[in-house]
Amino acid sequence: MSDFPKDFLWGGAVAANQCEGAYREGGRGLSVQDILPKGIAGERKGIVTEAPTEDNLKLEGIDFYHRYREDIRLFAEMGFQVFRTSIAWSRIYPEGDEREPNEEGLAFYDRVFDECLRYGIQPLVTISHYETPLGLAKKYDGWRSPKLIDFYVNYCKTIFTRYKDKVKYWLTFNEINSLMHAPLSSGGILTPRSELTEQDLYQAIHHELVASALATGLAHQMIPDAKVGCMILGVTIYPLSPNPDDVIKTMLHDRETLLFADIHARGEYPAYILREFEEKGIHLAMGPDDLRILRENTVDFISFSYYSSICDAVEPKGAKETGGNLSHGYVNPYLKATDWGWQIDPQGLRYTLNKLYDRYQLPLFIVENGLGAADELVKDEHGQWTVNDDYRIAYLREHLLEAEKAIRDGVELMGYTSWGCIDIVSASTAQMKKRYGYIYVDRDDDGRGSLERYKKKSFYWYKDVIATNGDKLHE
Ligand code: BGP
Secondary structure (H helix, E strand, C coil), X not given: CCCCCCCCEEEEECCHHHHCCCCCCCCXXXXXXXXXXXXXXXXXXXXXXXXXXXXXXXXXXXXXXXXXXXXXXXXXXXXXXXXXXXCCXXXXXXXXXXXXXXXXXXXXXXXHHHHHHHXXXXXXXXXXXXXXXXXXXXXXXXXXXXXXXXXXXXXXXXXXXXXXXXXXXXXEECCHHHHHCCHHHHXXXXXXXXXXXXXXXXXXXXXXXXXXXXHHXXXXXXXXXXXXXXXXXXXXXEXXXXXXXXXXXXXXXXXXXXXXXXXXXHCCCCHHHHHHHHHHCCCCCCCCCHHHHHHHCCXXXXXXXXXXXXXXXXXXXXXXXXXXXXCEEECCCCCEECCCCCEECHHHHHHHHHHHHHHHCCCEEEEECCCXXXXXXXXXXXXXXXXXXXXXXXXXXXXXHHXXXXXXXXXXXXXXXXXXXXXXXXXXXXXXXXXXXXXXXXXXXXXXXXCCEEECHHHHHHXXXXXXXXXXXXX
């Protein structure tokens, strides 16, 4: 018998900007993703276009906007109990600062959530997943302006009112800690990163943190059984050596992530960041109620993305540099890496779950975990198109077995939504080639393909994992 709780929520995750397409349909306004044709890695190289360009695969995505019924039926066939997606903010408020919402946008997500609920699938909604309306970036420089707090809260009021009987699980921002690394994707800030000071970045983050807290409080007021989580990019870091210098550097590096969960869970800025602000001369402009808002509106659970781990050191002594999901460090000689160089570390998931649970004693939710790989479509013995993704089954099985060990360690784990449950456009490189799904989508990096969906070998494997509540993992 597995140790996954009977009410464990098994499912999968996507983001509107990486799957919906239909970027000019249904009254949708432009989002910052529409001018990032090469994704977050592109943003970091300054590849930002004035207007959407046809090489931007996200403009059409995998056409989830028109094919959501077929896709959700496939998720139901796997037995999903939860489906994570985001609401594209600019479908609801096309420019971001209107006072009245776009009804066509609201109606689209009514249809999506109704389709999920038809199959008993709970929607888990990311309110903003790197999808700030471009209008807010252009007029206000995104989250650098405190005005975004009001626009975001107005947006939340609208979607909480509309979907209060359909959506119980909410995440305020996707990977809120990524603003330091990708201010345009994460914070809608058009000013180039090289021209932003730490003061600018922490000020923008403060606005997001206040908005996140206000959204949490609003959800609790408006939706009685709502569960609201923060969502952090889980950067798991090990010291490269037992040298105490490396251990301290790793602790400080780790706090760049934990700071965001600290504030969401404890409701205040921790002493270590106040010391850093004082030493760096960073003074945040705060509203009179900001600290009370943070204190009174802490989250119900902590969710995070986990793909890989890295090492850190003061003196790398020839260790090769590496990265992962928006992270930078040194290669761990004990680990293998994916084709995109992300180090594969299933035990790191157990380590991270224990670390977060020990720190917060709050329920946790793994809302992203998966293997990006260049899958090859082949015909099986019945002449059906499929992908023999045994490598993905191995990755997911090993990570889930470690998550189960964390449950045995006493961690309260609410659920698991593996990332990219269907092939979508990748966030960091805006490729189709980097595939995560249980379902293959016929589209390539040049935008060619039928958009037909084909079940991979992992589709049937995950269906059995869910049906046996994890027992299948032990076969
Ligand atoms: C996270 C994002 C997701 C997802 C994931 C995988 O940062 O929250 O949107 O894309 O990264 O990254 P990639 O798609 O670049 O492989």
